[in-house]
Amino acid sequence: MGQKITFNLPDLGEGLTEGEVAAWLVEPGGEVKLNQPFVEVETAKALVEVPSPYDGVLAEHHAEAGTTVDVGKPLATFEVEGADAPAPQKEERTPNLVGYGAREASSKRRRRKGAAPAAPAAEAPQSLAPVTPPSVITPVTPPPAPAAPAAPAPAGPVLAKPPVRKLAKDLGVDLASVVPTGPNGTVSRADVEAAVGAPAAAAAPPRATATGQDQRIPIKGVRKLTAQNMVASAFTAPHATVFLTCDVTGMMATVKEFKARKEFADVKVTPLLFVAKAVLLAARRHPMINAQWDEAAQEIVVKHDVNLGIAAATPRGLVVPNVKAAQDLSLVELAEALTSLARTARDGKTTPADMAGGTISITNVGVFGIDTGTPILPPGESAILVFGAVRPQPWVHEGEIAVRQVTTLGLSFDHRLIDGELGSQFLADVGAFLAHPGETLLAWT
Numbered sequence: 001m002g003q004k005i006t007f008n009l010p011d012l013g014e015g016l017t018e019g020e021v022a023a024w025l026v027e028p029g030g031e032v033k034l035n036q037p038f039v040e041v042e043t044a045k046a047l048v049e050v051p052s053p054y055d056g057v058l059a060e061h062h063a064e065a066g067t068t069v070d071v072g073k074p075l076a077t078f079e080v081e082g083a084d085a086p087a088p089q090k091e092e093r094t095p096n097l098v099g100y101g102a103r104e105a106s107s108k109r110r111r112r113k114g115a116a117p118a119a120p121a122a123e124a125p126q127s128l129a130p131v132t133p134p135s136v137i138t139p140v141t142p143p144p145a146p147a148a149p150a151a152p153a154p155a156g157p158v159l160a161k162p163p164v165r166k167l168a169k170d171l172g173v174d175l176a177s178v179v180p181t182g183p184n185g186t187v188s189r190a191d192v193e194a195a196v197g198a199p200a201a202a203a204a205p206p207r208a209t210a211t212g213q214d215q216r217i218p219i220k221g222v223r224k225l226t227a228q229n230m231v232a233s234a235f236t237a238p239h240a241t242v243f244l245t246c247d248v249t250g251m252m253a254t255v256k257e258f259k260a261r262k263e264f265a266d267v268k269v270t271p272l273l274f275v276a277k278a279v280l281l282a283a284r285r286h287p288m289i290n291a292q293w294d295e296a297a298q299e300i301v302v303k304h305d306v307n308l309g310i311a312a313a314t315p316r317g318l319v320v321p322n323v324k325a326a327q328d329l330s331l332v333e334l335a336e337a338l339t340s341l342a343r344t345a346r347d348g349k350t351t352p353a354d355m356a357g358g359t360i361s362i363t364n365v366g367v368f369g370i371d372t373g374t375p376i377l378p379p380g381e382s383a384i385l386v387f388g389a390v391r392p393q394p395w396v397h398e399g400e401i402a403v404r405q406v407t408t409l410g411l412s413f414d415h416r417l418i419d420g421e422l423g424s425q426f427l428a429d430v431g432a433f434l435a436h437p438g439e440t441l442l443a444w445t
Contacts, residue, residue: 002081004059009075012041012048012352019043020068020221021075023158023165026058032078039076041069044225046355047316047348056080068220160187161347167315168192222317233379237293237414241374242423246431247395249405254437258331267335272310272364274437275387275430276334279360280306280327281444282429289426290359291382291417300417309361309378310338312345320378321350322358362387372408382417385430386410407434 012019019041026038037049038058052058060077063069158175160168164187168175175187178195182188219227251274259269283290283306292301308326312319321344323329323337344350360382363375366389375384388408395404411427418426433440 002056002079005054005078005080006062006074007053007076007078008072009041009069010050011071012043012046012050016043016071016352018068018070019048021063021065022047023065023160024061025049025159026052028058028060030058032056032058042221042316043352044221046222046319046351048351050075052078054078054080158187159185164189164192222314222319226318229379230376233377236379237377238416239374239377239412240415240418240420240423241410241412242420242427243372243408243410244427244431245406245408246435247397247404248390248407248434250436250438251434252390252405263332264335267332268339269335271366271390272362272387273331273335273338274434275362275364275385276308276310276326276338277331277437277441278430278433279308279362279385280334281433281441282426283360284327285429285444286422286426288422289383289413289418292359292380293382293414293416303359305359307357307359309355309358309381309384310341311361311363311375311384312342312350314345314348314350316348319345319350319355320358320361321345321354322361324357360384366390366407372410374410375412377412377414381414383411383413383423383426385427386412 009019020043022040022042024039026032026036032038032052032054034053034055035051038052039050041048041050057079058076059079062074062076069075158178159180159182160175165175167173167189168178168187171192173192173195175192178187178191180187181191248271251271255269255271255274258264287302288300290303290306292303294301305325306327307322307324309320309322312321321341323334323341326334326337329337341354344354358378358381361378361384363373363384364387365373366387369389372388373386375386377384386409388410390405390407392403393406394401395406396402397404409427409431411423411430413423433444
């Protein structure tokens with residue numbers, strides 16, 4: 001028999017003090033390899049797969065799924081063969097997870113016996129915007145069992161993506177009882193809906209309870225941190241907002257043209273891509289827009305890099321990951337970065353590092369048919385641009401009324417750093433680029 005070693009919950013990033021066990025990926029008695037993910041833990045910043053620090057057997061869980069565990073407290077016990085196994089951990093704060101073991105080149109889970117080969121991942125939508133999921137969810141009562149017995153669910157850990165786990169939790173479905181049909185034996189959204197007889201077209205939980213009763217939803221994880229950050233930002237940085245309604249017919253034509261170019265064959269070309277490029281070029285012309293207020297030092301720090309944030313709505317709440325040093329990227333590279341950022345956010349895999357250090361952000365409310373808004377700054381950032389819906393509207397073009405593609409932009413900014421003149425000049429430059437992307441790009445670069 002090997003040596004039993006207790007593994008405490010590590011600090012998963014930036015001094016977090018606790019995490020909630022979202023799902024166990026390995027059951028007691030299951031074998032684990034070094035750096036194999038064995039549990040998913042939801043923190044205030046991200047859903048993190050915790051890799052095993054040992055080769056051996058996962059002997060015991062110290063917390064059930066849905067339980068909150070303090071950093072430094074027992075998470076699991078491993079059984080490790082050999083006399084040179086590390087000594088058991090003491091109950092103290094565990095060092096940051098980053099760097100305690102080299103991660104394998106691939107994080108794919110092992111395919112179950114008899115499961116179909118993995119299908120190519122669907123491309124995530126590019127358009128991202130903050131949206132508040134409904135706060136009241138209808139419990140769904142499963143229908144009577146069918147006459148024919150259902151196929152038994154496979155033994156072992158349940159494989160399902162975070163959005164599917166949330167759907168199952170909302171609908172009161174035990175994932176262990178669901179027969180998976182997805183790639184590699186994963187439980188899909190359709191599997192969960194089939195388990196309760198819900199129509200496959202139901203993309204979101206109902207908004208009102210069938211009994212008319214209120215439902216209480218715990219404020220935790222990303223939603224809790226977002227609420228704290230928004231309150232801190234709103235009452236720390238004095239916000240001001242300016243708006244610009246502009247003709248973006250040129251941008252929409254350029255989007256269509258670039259989609260057909262071979263250089264962009266493997267990336268998504270969307271209006272958001274050109275809005276992002278407009279922000280980066282306007283920030284180069286107005287460096288003070290990319291600054292930070294250092295209260296402790298009583299200094300304004302003008303940032304060299306534009307870490308461009310894109311607000312994304314996920315099943316776990318609003319996240320704002322950012323593209324590091326976005327000003328150095330070509331248009332193709334920027335498109336690749338935005339596509340990757342979107343896919344990672346949709347899959348619930350955005351890490352704390354992805355969200356740290358943002359300087360300017362964009363929120364795209366146009367995908368919901370909204371014209372504009374007054375967004376609150378992510379903490380520590382100087383400005384956030386809201387991109388509204390693009391609509392055909394009558395517009396005075398070259399002295400005549402014509403139907404043009406029109407949108408409304410809004411810019412909220414920290415008025416300690418940015419006065420009305422600077423904010424207005426920056427927003428006007430963004431609008432000028434979107435009106436004539438090709439000509440403006442040549443003139444400004």
